[in-house]
Amino acid sequence: MLQSRNFQATGEHILQIPISDRFSIYHRLQELMIPCWCLSDGSLRVQVNSCLTAILVRSTVLQFMASRQELIDWLERCWQL
Numbered sequence: 001m002l003q004s005r006n007f008q009a010t011g012e013h014i015l016q017i018p019i020s021d022r023f024s025i026y027h028r029l030q031e032l033m034i035p036c037w038c039l040s041d042g043s044l045r046v047q048v049n050s051c052l053t054a055i056l057v058r059s060t061v062l063q064f065m066a067s068r069q070e071l072i073d074w075l076e077r078c079w080q081l
Contacts, residue, residue: 016043021064028060 017025022044029036034056035047048054062074 017061017065025060025064028063029057032056032060 019042022038022042026036026038026044029046034053037045039045046057048057062071066074
């Protein structure tokens with residue numbers, strides 16, 4: 001399950017992501033040039049400074065963690081808009 005702790009002053013969020021997906025998400029965020037760090041407790045710290053960054057983080061996490069049906073439903077909603 002994805003959990004986030006928000007650090008308002010710094011714009012950082014800590015995401016609790018299953019270890020099996022953590023490094024894949026970390027590498028994708030690095031490709032998108034979003035500052036992030038894998039912590040020893042299994043969490044992923046992400047620096048979010050804009051709405052665009054938040055959208056990219058959400059999209060990246062969903063890409064790895066959502067079920068096929070959830071992704072299909074999301075895509076159909078996008079097409080309808």
